[in-house]
Amino acid sequence: MLDAPEAVRERIAEASRLRLFLDYDGTLAEFAPTPDHVEPDPEIITLLTELAKQPGILVTVVSGRRLEHVEKLLPVPEVLLAGTYGVELLLPSRESVDRVSYDDLRPVLEELRPQWEALIAEQDGFFLEDKDWALALHARYADDFVAERVLEEARELAYASIEEAPDPEMFRVLGGHKFLEIGPALAHKGRTVEHLLERYPFPGALLLYIGDDDKDEEAFGVIQSHGGLAIRVCKEPCETQADGRLASPREVRQWLAMVVTRFSSTQS
Numbered sequence: 072m073l074d075a076p077e078a079v080r081e082r083i084a085e086a087s088r089l090r091l092f093l094d095y096d097g098t099l100a101e102f103a104p105t106p107d108h109v110e111p112d113p114e115i116i117t118l119l120t121e122l123a124k125q126p127g128i129l130v131t132v133v134s135g136r137r138l139e140h141v142e143k144l145l146p147v148p149e150v151l152l153a154g155t156y157g158v159e160l161l162l163p164s165r166e167s168v169d170r171v172s173y174d175d176l177r178p179v180l181e182e183l184r185p186q187w188e189a190l191i192a193e194q195d196g197f198f199l200e201d202k203d204w205a206l207a208l209h210a211r212y213a214d215d216f217v218a219e220r221v222l223e224e225a226r227e228l229a230y231a232s233i234e235e236a237p238d239p240e241m242f243r244v245l246g247g248h249k250f251l252e253i254g255p256a257l258a259h260k261g262r263t264v265e266h267l268l269e270r271y272p273f274p275g276a277l278l279l280y281i282g283d284d285d286k287d288e289e290a291f292g293v294i295q296s297h298g299g300l301a302i303r304v305c306k307e308p309c310e311t312q313a314d315g316r317l318a319s320p321r322e323v324r325q326w327l328a329m330v331v332t333r334f335s336s337t338q339s
């Protein structure tokens with residue numbers, strides 16, 4: 072099942088504590104029909120509850136979704152939730168933290184939004200997602216050629232808005248396969264992991280990150296620089312700096328269930 076070096080298994084077998092960073096969509100769960108689709112999965116909730124219950128395990132879920140959605144998907148108080156790639160945090164203490172000023176950020180997005188809407192108004196297969204802290208254009212169902220052209224224009228509009236912003240440094244534009252997003256520069260899974268490790272330490276733990284896309288890859292290096300391990304979810308072997316691979320969210324869940332067994336049998 073696991074196409075990972077034996078070293079990953081061995082490291083987990085040896086670890087007395089484990090700090091897990093998990094992506095949600097494409098990692099724990101199959102992709103939702105649209106990113107705004109929020110349907111909690113009881114199997115995932117049970118699994119994360121089990122993981123979080125182990126005294127030797129600290130679980131963080133780092134998602135591109137807004138925190139409000141992540142909370143609905145994962146009503147598990149012991150899990151540290153990071154929404155919008157870590158801009159919005161909900162701590163196990165139930166304290167929520169915004170790492171960026173919404174009032175400074177939002178007006179720039181408000182100005183860009185109608186421009187993007189006009190751009191896709193006559194096009195098939197596009198979807199504009201307003202994530203409060205970020206605007207995302209999805210072109211998953213659009214023709215390849217049209218997607219490329221429209222996303223390029225959208226990118227230019229985004230850069231123009233950022234240039235006029237009072238604090239251009241606050242923003243970043245993220246591209247992906249048939250995807251474009253403007254949001255805060257701190258909406259970066261690597262920077263989020265750095266922040267969480269420093270701000271909310273869990274000493275002596277082996278770090279393990281599981282994720283399925285290029286936004287997760289940004290965190291893999293950070294995890295590895297702290298001596299941790301990264302696992303990439305991809306169906307076929309793919310280009311990654313991860314230490315191992317799992318083929319699907321189903322395999323991730325099976326694998327995490329084994330982690331629960333390993334920790335519950337050695338700690339009482």
Ligand SMILES: [Mg+2]
Nearest residue numbers: 094096097283
């Ligand atoms: Mg994902």
